[in-house]
Amino acid sequence: xxxxxxxxxxxxxxxxxxxxxxxxxxxxxxxxxxxxxxxxxxxxxxxxxxxxxxxxxxxxxxxxxxxxxxxxxxxxxxxxxxxxxxxxxxxxxxxxxxxxxxxxxxxxxxxxxxxxxxxxxxxxxxxxxxxxxxxxxxxxxxxxxxxxxxxxxxxxxxxxxxxxxxxxxxxxxxxxxxxxxxxxxxxxxxxxxxxxxxxxxxxxxxxxxxxxxxxxxxxxxxx
Amino acid sequence: xxxxxxxxxxxxxxxxxxxxxxxxxxxxxxxxxxxxxxxxxxxxxxxxxxxxxxxxxxxxxxxxxxxxxxxxxxxxxxxxxxxxxxxxxxxxxxxxxxxxxxxxxxxxxxxxxxxxxxxxxxxxxxxxxxxxxxxxxxxxxxxxxxxxxxxxxxxxxxxxxxxxxxxxxxxxxxxxxxxxxxxxxxxxxxxxxxxxxxxxxxxxxxxxxxxxxxxxxxxxxx
Numbered sequence: 464x465x466x467x468x469x470x471x472x473x474x475x476x477x478x479x480x481x482x483x484x485x486x487x488x489x490x491x492x493x494x495x496x497x498x499x500x501x502x503x504x505x506x507x508x509x510x511x512x513x514x515x516x517x518x519x520x521x522x523x524x525x526x527x528x529x530x531x532x533x534x535x536x537x538x539x540x541x542x543x544x545x546x547x548x549x550x551x552x553x554x555x556x557x558x559x560x561x562x563x564x565x566x567x568x569x570x571x572x573x574x575x576x577x578x579x580x581x582x583x584x585x586x587x588x589x590x591x592x593x594x595x596x597x598x599x600x601x602x603x604x605x606x607x608x609x610x611x612x613x614x615x616x617x618x619x620x621x622x623x624x625x626x627x628x629x630x631x632x633x634x635x636x637x638x639x640x641x642x643x644x645x646x647x648x649x650x651x652x653x654x655x656x657x658x659x660x661x662x663x664x665x666x667x668x669x670x671x672x673x674x675x676x677x678x679x680x681x682x683x684x685x686x
Numbered sequence: 687x688x689x690x691x692x693x694x695x696x697x698x699x700x701x702x703x704x705x706x707x708x709x710x711x712x713x714x715x716x717x718x719x720x721x722x723x724x725x726x727x728x729x730x731x732x733x734x735x736x737x738x739x740x741x742x743x744x745x746x747x748x749x750x751x752x753x754x755x756x757x758x759x760x761x762x763x764x765x766x767x768x769x770x771x772x773x774x775x776x777x778x779x780x781x782x783x784x785x786x787x788x789x790x791x792x793x794x795x796x797x798x799x800x801x802x803x804x805x806x807x808x809x810x811x812x813x814x815x816x817x818x819x820x821x822x823x824x825x826x827x828x829x830x831x832x833x834x835x836x837x838x839x840x841x842x843x844x845x846x847x848x849x850x851x852x853x854x855x856x857x858x859x860x861x862x863x864x865x866x867x868x869x870x871x872x873x874x875x876x877x878x879x880x881x882x883x884x885x886x887x888x889x890x891x892x893x894x895x896x897x898x899x900x901x902x903x904x905x906x907x908x
Contacts, residue, residue: 529902529905574863577859577863578859578860578863581856581859581860582856584855584856584859585856585857587856588852588853588856591849591852591853592839592843592849592852592853595843595844595845595846595847595849596842596843596844597844598844601842604905604906605839605842605843605906607905608835608839608902608905608906609836609839609853611898611902612835612836612857612895612898612899612902613856613857615894615898616857616860616891616894616895619860619887619890619891619894620859620860623860623887623890624860624863624864624887627864627867627883627884627887628863628867
């Protein structure tokens with residue numbers, strides 16, 4: 464895999480800097496409990512989207528490994544999963560800071576928090592499985608199978624159950640599955656900002672994945 | 687069609703025959719269930735348990751007993767070195783189906799024994815029991831369908847140790863949460879409509895895990 468071009472890195476750097484500047488400066492609706500922390504929607508939500516994006520990359524590479532039995536796909540899947548865990552961690556941290564302000568505690572076992580933690584546990588288990596197999600091709604096969612198996616269960620964790628169980632995140636059933644309260648008021652601008660931020664974080668995720676993959680390939684060559 | 691299910695049936699019979707010959711797994715499992723219920727009884731047996739605690743303990747015992755019992759079928763094949771003979775005899779999906787059926791029976795057995803021992807040791811709370819038992823069986827089926835595939839992964843790993851629970855528990859978090867919702871809704875007035883949502887989630891879960899494991903088993907078993 465070629466390193467990303469310097470034009471790509473410049474674009475991502477400037478794009479995300481602009482997201483930070485505009486995210487802090489542009490007006491945001493004044494919602495009672497959220498107040499100015501509503502701006503966190505430009506950082507917390509896109510990071511979780513970026514996590515899903517790189518985990519999808521990991522899923523795709525595991526699938527390709529099982530079809531073609533080429534170990535480079537296994538390294539790609541592993542690199543993408545590790546970047547996904549990084550984004551999962553930052554999502555939880557930004558969410559916990561936000562939760563401390565709005566709900567009064569860092570962690571309160573809201574279904575979305577719990578299931579997100581479960582998602583991180585799944586990928587931790589994926590890395591533990593990799594550690595407990597010695598033969599490289601067997602390691603690749605087993606971890607690819609586990610990756611595919613857990614990815615098809617991911618919709619339950621991320622989409623189905625948070626909409627079924629009562630909780631504090633937007634989209635819980637007692638609010639009738641209503642949209643995020645930040646979206647009331649000046650709707651269009653916030654949406655544009657949010658989706659550009661999602662794009663920026665996904666591009667950052669691809670960049671990290673690229674670096675990580677080339678690094679694991681080098682380590683593999685040295686062994 | 688018949689030629690596909692003929693070997694499955696033979697393999698299922700073989701599983702049960704081996705099990706009845708030694709009875710190690712079944713006796714160990716029953717003892718495990720009884721000991722876990724007795725341990726619960728030592729700590730909280732003197733008081734009348736409220737509905738959430740009572741059922742929380744039942745699910746806890748069910749999950750840990752399944753962790754003990756359900757990895758055995760595949761791991762035993764690997765330990766005794768009989769996997770290669772199995773590969774000669776049948777196609778991967780047939781082998782997987784036979785193991786799945788055996789594990790389904792085993793987890794149902796765990797559920798039944800657990801249910802009766804809880805009734806025997808504890809003063810049971812008032813809920814609609816027919817619905818709860820349906821949920822218990824659905825939960826047992828879902829656990830077996832999730833863990834059978836993971837057991838086949840574990841049986842091929844080098845350091846098996848605590849790998850089976852490590853791989854299984856995160857995948858079962860959504861299942862646990864759905865089952866807890868199920869028991870919570872068993873006390874409500876309009877039971878059928880309250881249970882519809884967890885029921886559909888459970889059925890979807892069983893369908894997804896069974897399909898995915900039959901498809902993926904071809905790749906890891908060769």
